[in-house]
Amino acid sequence: MKYRSAFDIIGPVMIGPSSSHTAGAARIGRVARTLFERQPKKVVISFYGSFAKTYKGHGTDLAIVAGLLDFDTFDERIPNSLTIAEELGMEVIFQTEEAVPDHPNTVKINIYDDKNEMEVVGISIGGGTIEITEINSFKLKLSGDPAILVMHQDRFGIISCVTAVLSKYEINIGHMEVARKEKGEMAIMVIEVDQKIEDDVIEELRGLSYVSRVIRMVE
Structure with missing residues (x-):
């Protein structure tokens, strides 16, 4: 640590x-x-x-x-x-x-x-x-640092869509990992970032295909 x-x-x-x-x-x-x-x-x-x-x-x-x-x-x-x-x-x-x-x-x-x-x-x-x-x-x-959790279906291209939104808003990723139980089923992205994540970023992420939930962590 x-x-x-x-x-x-x-x-x-x-x-x-x-x-x-x-x-x-x-x-x-x-x-x-x-x-x-x-x-x-x-x-x-x-x-x-x-x-x-x-x-x-x-x-x-x-x-x-x-x-x-x-x-x-x-x-x-x-x-x-x-x-x-x-x-x-x-x-x-x-x-x-x-x-x-x-x-x-x-x-x-x-x-x-x-x-x-x-x-x-x-x-x-x-x-x-x-x-x-x-x-x-x-x-x-x-870790509880500024972060988002993205719950989504395990589909091709979802990770790049999420990171493209963050890049659009010039949000730097400090740590990221993806977990899934089975191929093609539910998965979770954990993305820790270096700055505050505004509401419009969260709403755009929630609008992506195959994304079911986006949770902004306590900062």
Whole structure:
């Protein structure tokens, strides 16, 4: 992992005792909320490794739920996030897993509302820095930096159409990867960029053939 500044190591401005177990957890929850694009009705939060052993003492549970409520790492409501979630009608279930993860600070979040569901796996790698490693079983790498996710059918030319739109608006790509489960089926592009992505760019991408969803990440 390449750090961009000393603040990636020291950690962010935050509520909580640990940049990896609290601030990082809040960021994972907030990215999951962004990916789901709405307030969940129910979440099942599964902790692995170090998270599973220490989540109560480090406030990881409070932080994940705070992120799912769209609270930032420094939001003073984080200690009361479980109460706030209950007041908003969001059911929260915590569970610990015995499986040994690739990274010790791993959480899987299953998110539901009346019609939709999503599964997000994230890791907290220190200093409040995170990576999303799976979305609905698609393996990927998403850091939470300015980025877009493009969900599309696996068809010839889709990648070039997407990058052509970004080039048109002079948006520089810092990192990009494509994941698919089977040839010709659903695929996901993860594109991290160097600048803010405006609404007109998102709308043009959504209008491309075979593109089903375009999600702009929290910046």
